[in-house]
Amino acid sequence: MTDAMVEGDIGWFPLSLRLAGRRVLVVGGGEIAVNKIRLLLAHDARVELLATHLNGQVAEWVERGVVSLVGDMAADGALRAVMPGCRLVYAATDDRAVNRAVATVADDLNIPVCAVDDPDPSSFITPAQIHRGPVRIAISTGGAAPVLARRLRATIEAHVPDDxxxxxxxxxxxxxxxxxxxxxxxxxxxxxxxxxxxxxxxxxxxxxxxxxxxxxxxxxxxVRVRGEVWLVGAGPGDPDLLTLRALNLMQNADSVLYDQLVAPGLLDRVRRDAELVYVGKRASRHTLAQSEINAELVRRAQRGERVLRLKGGDPFIFGRGGEEIETLLGHGVPFQIVPGITAASGCAAYAGIPLTHRDCAQSCIFVTGHARADGALDLPWDAMARSGQTIVIYMGVGALPSLCARLIDHGLSADWPVAVVERGTLPGQRVVEGTLATLPGRVVEAGVGTPALIIVGEVVRHRVVSPPGFNPSSV
Ligand SMILES: C[S@@+](CC[C@H](N)C(=O)[O-])C[C@H]1O[C@@H](n2cnc3c(N)ncnc32)[C@H](O)[C@@H]1O
Missing domain, CATH: 1.10.8 (Helicase, Ruva Protein; domain 3)
Incomplete structure (x- = not known):
């Protein structure tokens, strides 16, 4: 079972079946049967029919000899007589009990059977399909949500031109x-x-x-295989926030170097046979030094790989993307840079906090709360501690008490609003609200973990708790 699956997802294995010239039995001659017969005829199957009543379309097919009527409805003996040698059976009457009886006989004879709109007795189901000549795209929800499958088909259809x-x-x-x-x-x-x-x-x-x-x-x-590096922002976590360009490159990369902030759901979008290399970093535990990552990018590109350097958020916002491209430039490695939605935008939007507001925030400043090795916070405090401004602090939760105290020292009031967004845009996102005086305690109480982003300013009072389309929880 892969990470993307949960128990109960497993059950239907997609494959493509050759039907041309093969016998397929359809039981039923009404509207339900028509759809299946049409599909089967489009795949050149030899359709045989067991039915007592034929609607207009089916009668016409029988009359033209496109479909062979081999008997009337479905006594056990008739079924057992016609089924052997069939590649598939469709139980397509409007009577569920009859369909189930047909399915039982087919199962007995080991012939794959689909009882239409009834996955339980079926051994196969028919996915929603898109046809473009030899290209077939099938979408299945395992019978769980056929309407969703049809909606997805419409969405995909729009992206697959007729040519x-x-x-x-x-x-x-x-x-x-x-x-x-x-x-x-x-x-x-x-x-x-x-x-x-x-x-x-x-x-x-x-x-x-x-x-x-x-x-x-x-x-x-x-063609001379020439490597290159694509420095791509993956956004704050929700895969739907990837850019189209990022997705496209994810589908074409030979290898992907990704870090801590790249959520597993994002990696599911990478081409299946690409090599995935974790080079993640936590604030206190460096898996691979930046210089080693830079060298690895160069090494891989020089041996001809198209290397995707996938970074959380935007590569140029506290992402050390600048250092990576300097190295690439120095070694003459071609590269592309693709911006991503930075944590400030993603977390603020999903938490329902506007970053600017006509009434109270005419500017917004992004700073890092990552302390220097000696523990000092080297920040432009006077430029930060101003009314009419929102401060977004990345990597600041560890230093939150000291950050809040310094902002008060530099003139913001103790009841100035602050929020922390934990795991912004991801399942389980939490928002903890408070003031410069109360928030450090609340964050400890709530056991806030990483990644988390701090938003300081009166905009926090304008928070919309359940913005339309999602429902982040708040403590
Ligand atoms: C090294 S910085 C990388 C920022 C990234 N380049 C960007 O543009 O978002 C990591 C910090 O970004 C913030 N962050 C990134 N993703 C986040 C998320 N999904 N929720 C909350 N904060 C996040 C946290 O403050 C985290 O410590």
């Missing part, structure tokens, strides 16, 4: 030739990726096959 069919056929036709010309698997995969993402793919989609062939030939001759 995908043309592209897929083009690729299929050239596949053997490319395998022969380039037996090296990683290099070949790269050629295909460059082709599909580039002008060649666009030409093939549009049917300009000669032009596409020229591009493919050029790639086969010239």
């Amino acid at each position: 995908t069919a043309t592209l897929a056929r083009y690729l299929s036709d050239r596949r053997a030739r490319v395998v022969e010309a380039c037996p090296d698997v990683p290099r070949r995969r790269r050629i295909w990726e460059d082709f599909i993402d580039g002008v060649g793919g666009a030409a093939a989609r549009g049917g300009a096959f000669e032009q596409a062939d020229d591009v493919l030939a050029a790639l086969l001759r010239d």
Whole structure:
């Protein structure tokens, strides 16, 4: 069981079945059967029918000889006589008891059976499908939520253009030739990726096959595997807050170097065969020194990998992204930088706290509360302790008592509002509210852990406790 699964998720194994020329028995001749027969005919199955009553569409198919009527309804003996040799059976009447009886016989004979809209007696179910020529995308909720499956299909459908069919056929036709010309698997995969993402793919989609062939030939001759590094912000935790660009690169990386703040749900979005390398850091426990991470990025890029350096939040906000690109520049390694939603924006939004507000906060300042090795907090206190301003403090929970005391020393009142957002945007997010005087005690009482972000300022009073769409808990 993978991290993404919970008990009860397991049950239906997706696979693609060849039905062309194979006998499939459908029991039932009404509306429910029509949908299944249509699907089966689209896959060139030989549909045989057991039914007492045929609706207009089914009668027409029978009349045209597209579907063979092999008997009327479903006495046990009739079922046992026609089922042997069938690849599949659909029990598609509007009578659940009849469907279940059909399923029992099919099960007895070891033939996969689907009792329509009734997963319990079924040994297979039919997923919602998207067809683009040879490309098939199937979406299944294991029979738990068919309407959700259909909604997902609509969403995915919008992202898979019709010309995908043309592209897929083009690729299929050239596949053997490319395998022969380039037996090296990683290099070949790269050629295909460059082709599909580039002008060649666009030409093939549009049917300009000669032009596409020229591009493919050029790639086969010239491609030199060149590594690069993509420095990508993964946002504060909720995978839905990834940018489209981040997702796209996650799907194309050969290896991913990720740190502590990258939530497991985010890694599920990475290409399955990419190598995942944890280089995480905690405030007090460095797994890999920054210089080692920099060197590892260079090493991997130099051997031709496309390396995704995935960082929590935004790489350029307390993320040491600047140091990493300086090293890459120094070694002539090409790189891209993709911004992410920083913890301040993500946590504030999910906690319902506006970072600026017309009435009370005309500016917002981000600071780090990470103390120096000697324990000192080196911060611009006078610039911070101002009314009309929100202060967001990253990495500050360990030093919270001292932070609050120093802000009071520099002129903010003891009842100035403060909130801490723990695990912002993630399941179990908590928000603890208080004042500069009370919050340190409350945070200890609540046992606030990491990651956590501090928001100081009158905006905390404007907090909307349950913003629409989510419901963070608050203590
Ligand atoms: C090293 S900084 C990295 C910041 C990151 N680059 C960004 O833009 O969000 C780590 C700090 O960010 C804050 N943080 C990051 N993700 C958070 C989350 N999901 N909830 C609360 N705070 C978070 C915490 O203050 C944490 O100690």
